[in-house]
Amino acid sequence: MELTIKKKYLKKTKVEKSWKDRIFDFSVYGIAILMMILIIYPLWFIIIASFSNPVDIANGNVWFWPKEWKIDGYIELLKQEMIWIGYRNTIIYTIVGTIIALFVNIPAGYALSRQDLFGRKWISIFYITPMFIGGGLIPTYLVVKNFGLIDTFWVLVLPFSVSAFNIIIARTFFKNSIPETLWEAAQIDGCGTIRYFFTMVLPLSKAILAVIGLWTAVGIWNSWFDAMIYISNENLQPLQLVLRRILIMNESLLGTASGELASELRRLSEMMKYAAIVVSTLPIMCLYPFLQKYFNQGIMVGSIKE
Missing domain, CATH: 1.10.3720.10 (MetI-like)
Known part of the structure; x- marks a missing residue:
């Protein structure tokens, strides 16, 4: 009984976000993800490039994974x-x-x-x-x-x-x-x-x-x-x-x-x-x-x- 009352109370007190708030949240998360990619990708590229053939790198064949692994x-x-x-x-x-x-x-x-x-x-x-x-x-x-x-x-x-x-x-x-x-x-x-x-x-x-x-x-x-x-x-x-x-x-x-x-x-x-x-x-x-x-x-x- 108490649990049911609490659930009803939470539903009543829960404030739904407006479409403007949702757009703002989406924009903030999108910018944060984009910045994270811009920071992480160059580091990742250096790592995969160290295991790749320089010819593949020069030809633009290496983006996210080495075409062939070399150490x-x-x-x-x-x-x-x-x-x-x-x-x-x-x-x-x-x-x-x-x-x-x-x-x-x-x-x-x-x-x-x-x-x-x-x-x-x-x-x-x-x-x-x-x-x-x-x-x-x-x-x-x-x-x-x-x-x-x-x-x-x-x-x-x-x-x-x-x-x-x-x-x-x-x-x-x-x-x-x-x-x-x-x-x-x-x-x-x-x-x-x-x-x-x-x-x-x-x-x-x-x-x-x-x-x-x-x-x-x-x-x-x-x-x-x-x-x-x-x-x-x-x-x-x-x-x-x-x-x-x-x-x-x-x-x-x-x-x-x-x-x-x-x-x-x-x-x-x-x-x-x-x-x-x-x-x-x-x-x-x-x-x-x-x-x-x-x-x-x-x-x-x-x-x-x-």
Whole structure:
């Protein structure tokens, strides 16, 4: 009896959508699906192209599935010993660099969010100014060289670990997400500033930690220009620079070959280009879904509110 009454009540209270609302919903879902296709399809095409014959790709015969499966590009790419060295280096650079960046930028952002920080406005200007004015490549190189960091492991994780943009994002997050009453309650219980930061603030800041950590990790993983400028030792070069060297070497070999050999080298070179993209981006693509919810929450809170 009660169930029947509830059903009748729900039917009466249910509001049917007008045709305008339905058209609006259809338009929103349609645009969202279209945007998703525009983002996903290029990634999918790179994957299927890495398993396809370059001739089929050039002739437009590959759209959603390889016409014939080939793994020659992956075999030739993974045969290179230097690529495993590059992978090892990049993983170490990414892990160590992300930890250092979080250790440096998060406390700085929290300090700038405190109203009782002496000289807070001037310190903020000190951080913001380099976002608009840079010293340039040559002065930066000379500074790095004078510190003795050229051709060392630390050159890719120390000099560029401080990010004024990340500090400002973290400052805004702490300012709007951590209530001042929490600090007052901690003071009453005899909690100091450092203990408060590590035991209460950080556990409540998973979103901004994930955002800055992901940004830093992606930046270090994809970095090749800094390595090209500051590292000449092949045993210290990251994956992106190693892949660049392999592709340049293949292009140089194409210039010296002829006939069927040139055709085969060109085919392998094209397949290796797509395989190199997949190999270099796959770890980040696998990591992102686990941090997506923190990423969305942190970037919205840290960038919109003030």
